[in-house]
Amino acid sequence: MSLEGNKAFAAVLTAGISFMVAGLIGGLVVHPHRLDKPAIETGGVVASAAPAAPAALDPIGPLLANANVENGRTVATRACAACHTFTEGGRNAVGPNLYDVVGGPHAHREDFNYSPAMKALHDKKWGYEELNAFLNRPAAAVPGTRMAYAGLSQAQQRADVIAYLRSLSANPQPLP
Known part of the structure; x- marks a missing residue:
């Protein structure tokens, strides 16, 4: 019976113990100086980065005029059909x-x-601009929504999907 497996295990174990001992010795030898107070004064207020305001979306109306329903069907089938009918x-x-x-x-x-x-x-009604915002970032458009989808970042794709959704009606809404 070969002892190659035992040799490999012993090598890994030896390396792990060596690194652990080296870390302990390094911690004993090097004593970092901890500052008594922060190097940057904030006036008692903890500085935090302000969240970036979401960029305003361009109106979707002009893109709807040239939107392609078949492209919208393709995008919706790929991105939405796993959760929606x-x-x-x-x-x-x-x-x-x-x-x-x-x-x-x-x-x-x-x-x-x-x-x-x-x-x-x-x-509230699902108008074209409301759908545009929701399809862009659902969680930002309706905070607290259960829809766990990141959104469609390309405006033309959103316009195509909205045109497809508009076509799913016996009485489609007039375009803006």
Whole structure:
């Protein structure tokens, strides 16, 4: 029977013990000088970086004029279909069915358990700019939403998806 496995284990164990001993000896030899007070005075206030304000989105209306519904269908199928369905009368999945969402109220499906943040917006309509902001960064547009999606950063993709969602209606909303 070969002892190669034991030799490899012993080598790793020896190296680990050597590094541990070297660290202990280094800690005893080197004594870093700790400052009595911070080197930078903040006037008693702890300095923290202010969160960067989100950049304002350009209006989506001009991009909707040239939006491509088929591109929107492709993006929605790739990015949204894991959680949403798009057919009339379709079932809810992890997220609600999105048929007839454009122009409808936030939390538009009675048979879906929305987050309290989304339910609070039920009296507001999903207009083009609201959808643009939500598709860009859902958590920023509706703080407290359960939608765990980072968003679509490209404005033309958002316009294409919105045009696709608009087409999912018996009476599509007029373009802005």
